Each structure stands twice: as C-alpha cells, then as structure tokens.
Amino acid sequence: MKKRIYLDYSATTPMKKEVLDEMMPYFNEKFGNASSIHSFGREAKEALDIARDRIAKAIGAASSEIFFTGGGSEADNWAIKGIAFANKNKGSHIITSKIEHHAVLHVCEYLEKNGFEVTYLDVDEYGMIDLEQLKEAITDKTILISIMFVNNEIGTIQPIKEIAEIAKEKGVYFHTDAVQALGNIPIDVKELGVDLMNFSSHKIYGPKGVGAIYIKKGVKIHPLIHGGAQERKRRAGTENIPGIVGFGKAAELAIENLDAHIAHIQKLRDKLIEGIKNNIDYVRLNGHPTKRHPGNVNFCFEFIEGESLLLSLDMVGIAGSSGSACTSGSLDPSHVLMAIGLTHEIAHGSLRLTIGDFTTEEDIDYVIENLITIVDRLRQMSPLYEKVK
Incomplete structure (x- = not known):
C-alpha cells in the first residue's frame, strides 16, 4: 500500500477517538431535543451545557458568552452582520484587512452593497497589519474592527491584544476570527480584551459542521438566524447535540494537551522549514518568521506551478494545499500572497504544508526527500528555469 502522509491540518483534522466515543451515544441512545422538557430533552440539554462549559473554559470566558453555530463561516457572518445591523444608528464604517478569510471579506463586500463603508488595511511582507494605519482608519462612524487572529494560509499571528486596546479606546467593537488559533496557541479572551471571537470544531480534531462564537456580555448584536428560542434566543435551530458534544x-483535549501539542508541531515545522531552505534554491518562506502558527509551513517555489507541485506530491502520498481549502477550486493566485507583495508568477508557485498531532519525524523526512526530487523534476520542464540556469 502506498505511503500516505497528511500535511493539511489547517484545512481539517481527523477526529480523535476520544471525541467520537463521547459523541456516539447522542446519535441514538440519547437522541433528545434539548428544547424538550421531558427526560430525553433534559439529557440532551445537560450535554449541551457541559460542552458550552468546556468551550468557555478553553478561552477564559463565561459559559453564558458562548453560542454554538454551524461552523466558523456562519460565526464570521453572525459577528459582522450582527454588529453592523444592530449598531447602524451609531455608524456604518467597518475596518478589516486584505488577508482575511473569505468568510469575512465576502461579508464585508455584501455590506458595502447595503450602505456600509469598509476599509481594507494593508499588510507588510510578513502579513502583519500596521497599528498606526489602523488608528488612522478609525472615524466617528466606525462601529467594528475585524482582524483574524492567525492567518489560515501563511500562519501569521496578529497583535490581537494591541488591536483590542485601540478599539476599546475608540469605543469600537473588535471581532477576531480565531479558527486557526484555538488549540494551537493560548487564548484568554478577558486578557486579550476582544468583544467577539469565533472557532470551528473540525480544526481541533472535532467533527465538521459545528462552530462557536464568543460574544462578550453587553455586546449589542442582532441574531443571524431567526425562528426559535435556541441559544438564548440568539441562534434559532435545533442544536446539533452530537456535534456540539464532540466539539x-x-x-x-486541546487545552489539556496544548503545551505538548505546540512543542511537537513546532519542532517538526522548524525541521521542515530548514529542510526546504537548505536543499532547494529559489524558495521564499511566506508569513512571519517567528510570530506564526506553530504548525504552518508556507513556501513559494519559483518557476513551478503550485497545482503541478500538489498533484506530484499527491502521487507519492503527500497531502498539502496551495492555500485556503475554501478557495482551492479557484485558478486565481491567493489574495493573501498578493497582499504581502508577491507577483502573480511567484504566488502561483505556493505550497502550504500544515502539521498536526499525528505527524512524525519520519513523515517530515519523507516529505523533504520527495519535495527535493519533485521540484527538481518540475523545474527541468520550465523554460524560465532554463534561462536562470
């Protein structure tokens, strides 16, 4: 059987056995609706409350500040639309960055068509926003700042606490998409000072189709989904109890094992980065060299198409990506790589390899060995590379 190595943990993670084991009873034995008042319903409601407590504990929040959603994208939509429409009497200006996930960017584009103004902040070559530019962008009409915690493509970690302080000083709500942060870096929402923060279960070895949003007590926000009294009348719809239990x-588990998890994936990340840098010419590491996701490796390989590189890796059993899984069907270069100043030609040669709990040193050795061979083979077919040689 062909060797198979999964290095796309930022796209999704395998569900851990302990998670599945805890979910199983809620598919058939404990199948009640948490809104029902009988014993079956109370059983489901108890499981819902336990899961809410666990999420709250993981980020230093109160349980009453955690609301479950159908995933990270829904939570982004809720945070931005909910704040925008609930506070439009105060203003109609939103600030975000050019490297946000499309679940944020497309919502902002939608709001621009509905009377709101959006400022898209530039980032530097490492994908970091400029705090001075942020301050200058705030007006008396600004109601929300939305900047992601950890970039899903290049792994750069933004100065969230500093952004929150600027927002608070100006009386502006601050939302951060922390889908790539939870389970990979320590999070304390009270210490950070954020107003809204969202997460996704399947990024931390939980089931797909379930997410959560932290909404600080006192934040004025409209519901995104209407129709019932679930989630304290803020998110209608019968709760996905098995998914929420798994989340x-x-x-x-993520919080219990956080230090060991970070140490493991960071060690392998650094090994992979050095292996690529030391053995392959004409490469560029994308993202901040130190303030980055502990398992993120993102390189551009000159004179190569990223799609050819991905397919060649897949043929030897290595799974990676060229950027966000949500835009993998697009032929356009990554908006993140373009925003950090790369040309179309360079951006098209990108490769994202993300490491997780089940990655081994042997896996990394195998990837480096095969990547060297594949890059060399693909470059031999490149007329541009021939000119450089």
Missing part, C-alpha cells in the same frame, strides 16, 4: 470534548 466540547475536542476543546477539552
């Missing part, structure tokens, strides 16, 4: 367990 809660995954969050608990």
